[in-house]
Amino acid sequence: MNLSDIQSIAEQEVDFQRGFTHRINVCCSSGxxxxxxxxxxxxxxxxxxxxGVEKECKVAKTGCFGxxxxxxxxxxxxxxxxxxxxxxxxxxxxxxxxxxxHIVLGLPVKEMLYKNAVTFKKQHRLVLRNAGRIDPSRIxxxxxxxxYSAIVKCLATMTPQGAIYEVSAxxxxxxxxAGFSTGQKWGLVARAHGSPKYIVANLDEGDPxxxxxxxxxxADPHAIIEGMLIAGxxxxxxxxxxxxxxxxxxxxxxLQKAITQARAISLLGNSVLETPxxxxxxxxxxxxxxxxxxxxxxxxxxxxxxxxxRPRPPYPANSGxxxxxxxxxxxxxxxxxxxxVLNGGSWFAKxxxxxxxxxxxxxxxxxxxxxxxxxxxxxxxxxEVVFDIGxxxxxxxxxxxxxVGGPSGGCLPETLLDLPIDYDSLTKAGAIMGSGGIVxxxxxxxxxxxxxxxxxFCMDESCGKCxxxxxxxxxxxxxxxxxxxxxxxxxxxGILEKTGSYIREASLCGLGQTAPNPVxxxxxxxxDEYLEHIQQKTCRAGKCFRKEEVSx
Amino acid sequence: MSASETRRNLLEKVMKENGHQxxxxxxxxxxxxxxxGYLGKELLTDISQSLNLxxxxxxxxxxxxxxxxxxxxxxxxxxxxxxxxxxxxGVEEIMRGIESEFKxxxxxxxxxxxxxxFVTRCIGACAMAPNIVVDEEVISKATKEVVLGKIRVAxxxxxxxxx
Numbered sequence: 137m138n139l140s141d142i143q144s145i146a147e148q149e150v151d152f153q154r155g156f157t158h159r160i161n162v163c164c165s166s167g168x169x170x171x172x173x174x175x176x177x178x179x180x181x182x183x184x185x186x187x188g189v190e191k192e193c194k195v196a197k198t199g200c201f202g203x204x205x206x207x208x209x210x211x212x213x214x215x216x217x218x219x220x221x222x223x224x225x226x227x228x229x230x231x232x233x234x235x236x237x238h239i240v241l242g243l244p245v246k247e248m249l250y251k252n253a254v255t256f257k258k259q260h261r262l263v264l265r266n267a268g269r270i271d272p273s274r275i276x277x278x279x280x281x282x283x284y285s286a287i288v289k290c291l292a293t294m295t296p297q298g299a300i301y302e303v304s305a306x307x308x309x310x311x312x313x314a315g316f317s318t319g320q321k322w323g324l325v326a327r328a329h330g331s332p333k334y335i336v337a338n339l340d341e342g343d344p345x346x347x348x349x350x351x352x353x354x355a356d357p358h359a360i361i362e363g364m365l366i367a368g369x370x371x372x373x374x375x376x377x378x379x380x381x382x383x384x385x386x387x388x389x390x391l392q393k394a395i396t397q398a399r400a401i402s403l404l405g406n407s408v409l410e411t412p413x414x415x416x417x418x419x420x421x422x423x424x425x426x427x428x429x430x431x432x433x434x435x436x437x438x439x440x441x442x443x444x445x446r447p448r449p450p451y452p453a454n455s456g457x458x459x460x461x462x463x464x465x466x467x468x469x470x471x472x473x474x475x476x477v478l479n480g481g482s483w484f485a486k487x488x489x490x491x492x493x494x495x496x497x498x499x500x501x502x503x504x505x506x507x508x509x510x511x512x513x514x515x516x517x518x519x520e521v522v523f524d525i526g527x528x529x530x531x532x533x534x535x536x537x538x539x540v541g542g543p544s545g546g547c548l549p550e551t552l553l554d555l556p557i558d559y560d561s562l563t564k565a566g567a568i569m570g571s572g573g574i575v576x577x578x579x580x581x582x583x584x585x586x587x588x589x590x591x592x593f594c595m596d597e598s599c600g601k602c603x604x605x606x607x608x609x610x611x612x613x614x615x616x617x618x619x620x621x622x623x624x625x626x627x628x629x630g631i632l633e634k635t636g637s638y639i640r641e642a643s644l645c646g647l648g649q650t651a652p653n654p655v656x657x658x659x660x661x662x663x664d665e666y667l668e669h670i671q672q673k674t675c676r677a678g679k680c681f682r683k684e685e686v687s688x
Numbered sequence: 689m690s691a692s693e694t695r696r697n698l699l700e701k702v703m704k705e706n707g708h709q710x711x712x713x714x715x716x717x718x719x720x721x722x723x724x725g726y727l728g729k730e731l732l733t734d735i736s737q738s739l740n741l742x743x744x745x746x747x748x749x750x751x752x753x754x755x756x757x758x759x760x761x762x763x764x765x766x767x768x769x770x771x772x773x774x775x776x777x778g779v780e781e782i783m784r785g786i787e788s789e790f791k792x793x794x795x796x797x798x799x800x801x802x803x804x805x806f807v808t809r810c811i812g813a814c815a816m817a818p819n820i821v822v823d824e825e826v827i828s829k830a831t832k833e834v835v836l837g838k839i840r841v842a843x844x845x846x847x848x849x850x851x
Contacts, residue, residue: 166813170826204815291695344771344810352802382718382755383811423753426809441745442752499814507815544773549721575772589775593809599752 137299137401138410139292145401149280154215156194157238160184161211161268164228165200165354166347166386168207169506172227176208179231181565186232189239196277198357202509211268212238219523222250246481252506255525260513262495263471267355272390275397284403286474287365291411294477299370300326302472305481307493312338312429312466313570314646315492316558318642321463324453325371328461333373335364336464338434339380339387342426343542344593346573348465348497353380353387356471357394361417363470365408366477368415371463371579376415378467381422391419408635426543426597429571430645431464433599442501444599445645447572467569468497488514492558502539502575512557519553522576533578534565537662541570543590544650546657547583566657568650582677583662584669587654588616594651605648608639613654619666620680622673629666633659695792696722702736710739713749717756726757755807762804764842767821768837771810779818783807785832786839802843 151158162168162177167343177197184190203209206224212234213220223234223243230248232369236619237243251479261267267490270277275654278284278441290299304319325333353360380388395417398404404416420438420623428443435456438442456462471492476484485493492514498521505527518538529535537547540557546567548555555561559569573640595609612635636659640656643649659666667675675681689697702719706712716841721727727750733846750756768774768783783805790803797804813819816828822823822838 166811167815167828170813170816170819170828206814338697341812342809344769344775345773345814346810347814351813380772383808421714421718423718424755424808425753437714438711440709440711440749442749501814501817502776507817509816511729539772573772574775577776581776586776589772597809 137403139288141401142279142288142409145276145286146279146282149276153194153280153592157192157215157483158189158194160193160195161198161213162195162636163200163207163209163268164197165351166384167200167204167351168171168209169386171207173208175228176210176231179208179228180235180482183231183235184239184562187235187240189235193239194286196271197273198270199267199272200351201511202264202351202511203252203255203506204508205506206250209250210234212244220399222253223248223317224250230259238660239598254526255506255508255510255527258516258525259511260495261511262475262487263359263468263497264511265475266359266511267351272355272357273393275358275394275401278356281677282478283474284356284362286477287362287369287403288409289406289477290366290369291409296326296370296372299366299477302476302481303370306472306484307481308469308472308476308484309492310466311468311496311572312431313568315569318465318469320455321465322367322370325373325461325463330454330459330461332375332460332659333371334457334460334622335367335371335373335376336434336438336462337376337467337470338380338429338464339376339384339467340422340429340434341381341571342382342422342429342597343571343573345398345501345539345575346499346542346571347508348499350384350574351385352388352467352471352497354390357391358398359471360391360467361394361398361404362573363465364417364475365403365478366473367414367463367470369413371461373461373463374414374416375579376417377420377457379422379434379438380415380426381424381428388419388421395419397410419567425599426593427599427645427647428558430647433645434464435462439676442599444601446646447644468572489556489558491560496557496569496572498574500526500574502577503529503533503578503581504576514558515556517554517556518548518574521557522553526576529576529578533580535576536579536581537577537583537586539575539577539586539654540573541568541650541653542573543593544568544653545570545573546653547577547586547661548657549661552661555615566653566660568653570650580677582675582679583658583665584616584619584675585677585679587658588613588620590654591616591651594647598647598651602642602644602648604639605651606647608635609651612639612652619669620675622681623634623668626670628670629659629663632656691819695723708739710741713741713746714752714753717750720766721756726760728758728760759797760801762801764802764823764839765804765806765821766823767806767808768794768818769787769808769809769811769813769819769821771814771817772815773817774810774819777817779820779830781800782820782830782832782835785836789836790839803839
């Protein structure tokens, strides 16, 4: 296979797909599968045969549309219709009706359609552009939509410096949480001395409540592979490691298959598309350690050691895997790259805000009407996300707080709902972008208990290497145990604040530095609940002061 | 070939596939756990010899990562997701329910070795929280009644009378 062959694969596949009037996309990602997606897929395959329309219908197994709360979800896309129809809560029983009415008679079944289509209005799908549109197990599907044409463009017409220039011009910032400039990082690795150089793609996604990277890998694995290829070409790396947590079996399977397919048409290997560029990818599996997502810890884990962070400098750009220059990027960052190469950095820089360009994927969960995965332009407000896209709070309850950025994010109150979502505004408010988790909390939840839960999580996941994080978090947890069981004094609030800021200032890595965020933000915005627990020994949500129910 | 020889050969095959690379330790531990069900002391010593690593290093890695099991799990495994979304959606109530009905604490196995109760920090199915995994089956939007019922069925319905 050479550079022009990708174009011919695309043309062939487009021709093949034109042969079908309807495309039925059944979401078969981790969200819909437990709800019966495979039964629905089988039912569609049977029904199109039963009604004799299998020649005009392509039934495809796809990734996630983001509407996980109404799964199994199915999209019917008919040639000539402007908008595809999204069906919610599809069951085996509903399938025949959809095929009979929609496919055979041309009348979409209105009462089965997704009710909250407004959810999509404020979204901007860039990273998730192919999610739910392609069958992730077919490389041709990706190529037909322009896939791998960015690496072809790089190899045919761009120098490595040219590729870095476009990425710099896009002003893309790392989506793993810290928001470091991607172009700058690439430049550092490209200029670093040492050979070989490595790319590490981070799909550890250890933050509970976050599933954006999983969804991306399950829906569009080739976008990650193409991003890694371009990163390799630009920085001079010949080997990539894709580090994925083993809690995601379906994503692992999807990626394994995608890598095999890419190798088969020489997109990976000793001579990529018959050019002198050499690049291959190996998967590495995590084993349940939150800290492994930290950039120096992930290196240790890829090398087969305990995932413990180390002080920087030296930075991984100069001394990473086995002491060699290494580029570490989150997979969401990498999935942006092909679009940037194809459309140019200045095109990308127009999306989002001036300081934070592009879009961000968020997992929207907790007490919210439309939980699921969304992708929004940077700078959108929390209110728009929670109330317009998320549809507000269910069961007539009242909004209390939104937790942004995972277990080491911050709990923000109603008064901050008009905050624009970008790295800098969130940090100023005491939260972090993190990997993009938004958990909504209503008035039946206790902020002290919530903060205790996160502290417990971070304490559990602390690797134990540095004292502030190891001992500090344990001390904070003890104080919380006291406050929630009636064994506390007013001074505890001051001790919490002081210990929290010590941990933040003195910890070695990002885990410890951000772990006190929930403690400090709940103290800042919800102090009245702490006072209630300490002075009146009551919990308005009824979560604390419970007797242990388990007997030996 | 005896069962233990078969397992031994499987493990040797995994070692070969990974070229006895020390950096593939995690992959090898994953496969070893798949083959043997858990990582016993002898097994870890074997692996350390094959990879030419000190046993302390292998033991250190095996204990560092929470997915590796160092003791034999029960016949049935129930794993509760204690991620943020599941917590907010009340997984704790379900966990307490399991603990009290089946007399097992999280992280432990019942005396009759029938049931192990584990926790995990997020399986990434947060939009359908709370999630509980009973053996291989993910139960999404779980309720206490459904989960307890599933476990009773998995255990052979033996516990039904005692409720």
